[in-house]
Amino acid sequence: MNQHLIAIDLDGTTLNNQSQLSATTIKTLRQAAKNGHIVSIVTGRPYRISANFYDQIGLKSPMVNFNGALAHIPHQQWNREYQMSIDKEIALDLLQHGSELGIGTITAENKLHLWANHESNIMPDFFPSAITKDEILNSINLTSDPTALTLQYNPAEEKLLVQRIAEKYGSAVDVRVWGGPSSILEVVSKGIQKARGVDYLAKQYNISKQNIIAFGDEANDEEMLSYAGRGVAMKNAIPSIKQVANDTTTEDNEHDGLAHYLTKYLKLAQ
Known part of the structure; x- marks a missing residue:
């Protein structure tokens, strides 16, 4: 099995329109992690309002916040953590x-x-x-x-x-x-965007670009989807994101579009 880095945006992508994770999404992401893939939340949100989703899924992998300005592993000291600050x-x-x-x-x-x-x-x-x-x-x-x-x-x-x-x-x-x-x-x-965080994580785990799959829906996902070997736009994504993506989910974020796509693409057990 090729180990993949799965970079997931939260709002409009992994979360539904009520800012919640569905049972299907949680089950799918847990299965992907259990199969040895690195599932990483890559979000514009600060850590304080994304930690709950990380814990709900039960992740142990690194997480990227502030659109790439912070990469860390929640609840533990990670000696490769970085945080890019401004004066x-x-x-x-x-x-x-x-x-x-x-x-x-x-x-x-x-x-x-x-x-x-x-x-x-x-x-x-x-x-x-x-x-x-x-x-x-x-x-x-x-x-x-x-x-x-x-x-x-x-x-x-x-x-x-x-x-x-x-x-x-x-x-x-x-x-x-x-x-x-x-x-x-x-x-x-200066220079902060999600692709920078994804690139950093990929290097930590020696994952080649072709084995990076990234999901997003909004303008701040553009560089990440362009960078990934497989950039996947949500069905509900803005047009410019669909243009840079390699593929688009068949269902939107309200109907587990990310989960269905990953299950099929990675051949996860149902």
Whole structure:
């Protein structure tokens, strides 16, 4: 058997539209891991809101968070863990100029810590609905460099905000505007994207590119699907993702598209 690295995005891919794992998906991914394949969650989500899915599946393999900025094995010390951070002064500068740039909520986050300028009811998964005194984003509390900044902003100011970050910090960071109804952008270290995390994991396990299979549905999956030997777009993926993919699932994320595809492709026991 060829050992595969199976890189799975979460939202819109492994999870259904209620942000849950189905019993079929859990069973399939467990079977793939039992058969010796490396199943790795590769997500834009921070660790704090993806650890539950890792544990539900029962994985022991590495996980990639923040679109490639963090690679680690949850619940254990892994001597090959990496975390690409950005200068905390960038977070404090954006915080200081927030009102003129149209920033509503700003969070700074790394593997184990979260700071925010205030509580928020927008996308409760990503933005904290409650914060402690120590988690308020300011120069006293922000003691370490964050891995990612997440900004919710006024859509009318998007061009100004992206331009300002590019002009002041473009040599050090990349900006990724999220899809979806909320106006949200993410700031990460320069050159960070999911393919970087997948490439790193493949090297740790000596898995050749042709034995990497990656699943995704949104713009932040594009590099990962292009890089993988087999990039698979979900049936519900945006058109640009289907264009770069080698294949598309026959069912969407609401109907176990990833699980059915993997079962067939890897000839997993039913």
